[in-house]
Every structure is written in structure tokens, then in C-alpha cells.
Amino acid sequence: MSPDHEEEGRPAAIFMNSKRLGEFNFSPDHPFKPERVSRVYEMCRRRGLFDMPHIRVVEVEEAGEGVIESFHSPEYAGYLRQAGETGETTVEMLYHGLGTMENPVFRGLYDFSALSATASLRAARMVAEGAGAAFNPCGGFHHAHRDRASGFCYVNDIVIAINELRRMGARTAYVDIDAHHGDGVQEAFYADPGVLTISVHESGKTLFPWGGFERETGEGPGRGYNINVPIEADSDDEIFLLLFREIVMDALESFRPDIVVGQFGTDTFATDPLTHLRMTNNGYIEAVSTLHSAFPRIVALGGGGYNMADVVRGWTLLWAELAGVELDTGYGGALGGVLMGDASIEGSDLRDMRIVTSGPAKEKLRDKAGELIGWYRGSIRPHIAR
Ligand SMILES: [Zn+2]
Numbered sequence: 001m002s003p004d005h006e007e008e009g010r011p012a013a014i015f016m017n018s019k020r021l022g023e024f025n026f027s028p029d030h031p032f033k034p035e036r037v038s039r040v041y042e043m044c045r046r047r048g049l050f051d052m053p054h055i056r057v058v059e060v061e062e063a064g065e066g067v068i069e070s071f072h073s074p075e076y077a078g079y080l081r082q083a084g085e086t087g088e089t090t091v092e093m094l095y096h097g098l099g100t101m102e103n104p105v106f107r108g109l110y111d112f113s114a115l116s117a118t119a120s121l122r123a124a125r126m127v128a129e130g131a132g133a134a135f136n137p138c139g140g141f142h143h144a145h146r147d148r149a150s151g152f153c154y155v156n157d158i159v160i161a162i163n164e165l166r167r168m169g170a171r172t173a174y175v176d177i178d179a180h181h182g183d184g185v186q187e188a189f190y191a192d193p194g195v196l197t198i199s200v201h202e203s204g205k206t207l208f209p210w211g212g213f214e215r216e217t218g219e220g221p222g223r224g225y226n227i228n229v230p231i232e233a234d235s236d237d238e239i240f241l242l243l244f245r246e247i248v249m250d251a252l253e254s255f256r257p258d259i260v261v262g263q264f265g266t267d268t269f270a271t272d273p274l275t276h277l278r279m280t281n282n283g284y285i286e287a288v289s290t291l292h293s294a295f296p297r298i299v300a301l302g303g304g305g306y307n308m309a310d311v312v313r314g315w316t317l318l319w320a321e322l323a324g325v326e327l328d329t330g331y332g333g334a335l336g337g338v339l340m341g342d343a344s345i346e347g348s349d350l351r352d353m354r355i356v357t358s359g360p361a362k363e364k365l366r367d368k369a370g371e372l373i374g375w376y377r378g379s380i381r382p383h384i385a386r
Contacts, residue, residue: 010054011132011296013323016119017041018060021138024112027104031274031306032152034112037138039308040315047316049325054132060122063114067121071159071188076147080154084110097149113155116141120157121164124299127259128168133298133322137315140263140303142182142199143209151180151209152304159188161299162195162261173257173295174198175248177287178265178303179275181212181228185263191222196255196384198248200240202268202277203230214375217383224383227251227376232368233276236357237283239365240268244287246373252295254384260295264288265303266314270355274306280352281314289321298322313350 022038087107089099099105123134143151173196176182182199189195204210218226268279305311
């Protein structure tokens with residue numbers, strides 16, 4: 001077989017883009033910046049990460065009809081629409097979490113949410129239809145509830161994507177490695193053994209949304225199909241990867257999904273201003289690559305990440321991994337500083353310097369990780385169907 005043939009035989013890797021999404025603004029001083037989506041696209045493009053025959057960039061220009069309503073209550077969807085049209089908050093909206101500091105109301109809010117959810121839905125469909133991986137960087141809004149906005153999230157594109165995959169007959173697991181607990185997704189499938197839901201996050205003892213403890217394992221028939229891996233503040237790549245391999249990968253190998261939906265927030269990085277972990281993009285990419293080697297069909301969604309430059313580097317690395325493209329580390333330095341206006345991003349390799357916690361602090365973190373693994377093996381693994 002010629003190299004060309006092999007090239008053509010590779011499953012497609014799809015990058016969901018929407019020029020409109022990057023133009024929205026929550027509020028001037030809000031930590032969530034939709035602009036990072038356009039910047040990830042730009043960096044990938046400049047580094048040649050869309051330039052192979054198996055790679056496709058799909059433009060999402062219009063939101064699908066009824067996408068939001070496929071999960072959210074009609075009442076909540078109505079308030080979202082009204083909020084997006086008027087840009088003004090009413091008392092009723094506040095009952096649904098709309099118009100707060102964390103979830104401000106702004107003109108275009110409904111369109112932003114509907115476009116983002118449509119991109120995740122279409123990503124899910126394409127993977128169900130045979131694509132290898134599809135990435136929607138403007139997705140992963142894991143805190144949105146059926147009836148309420150929360151934690152910068154208005155519409156839960158993840159639940160919408162998972163429901164679509166199941167409708168299309170794919171056995172689906174969810175893996176959330178954002179620094180925050182994926183509470184909205186947990187809630188949606190808490191009593192449902194049809195989806196394995198796993199969230200690895202900074203412990204709710206120190207971070208919003210203050211839950212996601214290991215004993216939340218699902219209810220009724222869903223018991224054992226909801227796995228939380230709360231990690232201690234100050235954990236580094238090594239601790240994260242230990243838990244990822246021993247719990248997340250082990251559970252997935254038992255559950256054997258056809259497709260994995262990943263929420264790949266980058267707010268676990270040491271430089272993130274909102275969280276307290278000490279990870280780098282090395283541990284992050286190693287986790288994704290371990291997952292991707294075992295489960296090649298992935299619907300990858302963005303999520304948190306509040307240090308703009310680091311989000312952009314992390315998701316560029318993520319895309320290279322999902323698309324199976326080697327990064328030429330020397331390339332960016334020649335062009336980047338000028339085009340990007342930020343030499344600190346492009347002038348160096350995309351990889352972070354490693355950060356390692358050591359001494360008694362590390363021993364404590366290891367002990368705690370050992371307890372979590374023991375808990376998983378004794379109380380959860382026996383439930384997961386083989
Ligand atoms: Zn987060």
C-alpha cells in the first residue's frame with residue numbers, strides 16, 4: 001500500500017469552527033472569553049494542522065431548530081431567547097440563574113448557546129457516522145442544568161451530544177477532565193446505566209461547584225455508572241495521570257463504549273487563575289493520548305480555561321493529538337510573533353515546563369490518590385457491566 005493510500009484510509013478528523021462564536025462577549029471583565037475559540041483556530045491553521053487530506057474544518061453558520069429544547073425545559077429556553085433578544089434581565093430570569101455575575105445576560109446569548117450546542121450535536125453525528133474524532137472548542141458547558149444556568153454555562157451541549165449518540169445507537173461514555181466537577185452532566189444521567197459518566201476534578205472542598213465527591217456514584221439502576229475522582233488542590237501531572245490510568249481507563253475498559261465524549265477543559269493548569277491544581281499541558285496531553293489510543297472515536301469538547309495563552313496552546317496540542325498530526329515545534333517561532341501579536345505564545349515550543357510537587361506534600365497526595373483508587377476498586381468497579 002502506498003503512503004497515499006494509507007492517508008486516504010485514515011478516519012476523518014473534524015474541527016468544528018464558527019466564526020460567529022468567537023465574536024460574542026459575555027461582559028468585558030468576565031473570565032470566559034469566546035475569543036479563545038478563534039485564536040485556537042488561528043494557531044492550528046498557521047501551524048498547518050488543517051493541511052492533511054483526512055482533516056476537515058466544518059463551519060457552523062446556523063443553529064439547528066429545537067436543539068436547545070431537546071434537553072432544556074421550554075420555560076428556560078424561552079427565558080434564554082428573551083434574554084438574548086433584549087439583553088435585559090428580569091426577576092424570572094434570575095430564578096433560572098440568568099443575569100448573575102457568573103451568567104450575565106447579553107444580546108446574542110441565545111444564538112451563542114444555540115450555535116455552540118449545534119456544533120457539538122453535529123460533531124456527535126459525524127463521529128457516529130464514522131469520523132474518528134471531532135473537536136468543538138466552543139462546547140463542554142458542563143454546569144448547565146435543564147432549568148438553570150450555572151458556572152458560565154447556559155446550555156448543556158454535552159448532554160445534547162450524548163443523547164444524540166445514544167439515539168444513533170452508540171454505546172457512550174463521558175470523560176470530563178476540566179478542573180471543575182461536571183455536575184450538570186452527572187445530574188442528567190444520574191439514574192441511567194446507559195451512559196458511563198466520569199469526572200476528574202479539583203475536590204469540591206476547595207472549588208466550585210462544591211460537589212462531585214467519590215460517594216456520588218449514581219442512583220437506582222444508575223448506581224456505579226457515575227464516577228467522581230476528586231483530586232486535592234496542588235496535585236501535579238503525576239498524581240492526575242495515576243488516577244486517570246487506574247480509575248478512568250480501567251472503568252472505560254470495563255464499560256467498553258463505542259464512542260467517548262470528552263470535556264477537555266484546560267483550567268487544571270498551574271497557571272489558571274480560578275483553580276488550585278499544578279498541572280501542565282504535558283500531563284493533560286498524556287491523558288488525552290492514553291484515552292485516544294484505546295478509544296479512537298472521540299467527540300472532543302472544550303470547557304474551562306481562563307489563562308488565554310495557555311488555553312490556546314493546550315487546545316492546539318489537543319487538536320494535533322486528535323488529528324494525529326506531528327507538531328513541527330520550530331515552525332511557529334518564525335511567523336508567530338508578528339501575526340499573533342504575542343511572541344510569548346509562538347516564540348517557544350507549545351509544551352509547558354514540567355512542574356513536579358515533591359517531599360511530604362507529594363506523599364500526602366499519593367496517599368490520598370491511593371485511597372481513591374481503593375474506593376473505586378471496592379465500591380464501583382464491581383457495578384460496571386462487563
Ligand atoms: Zn472548569
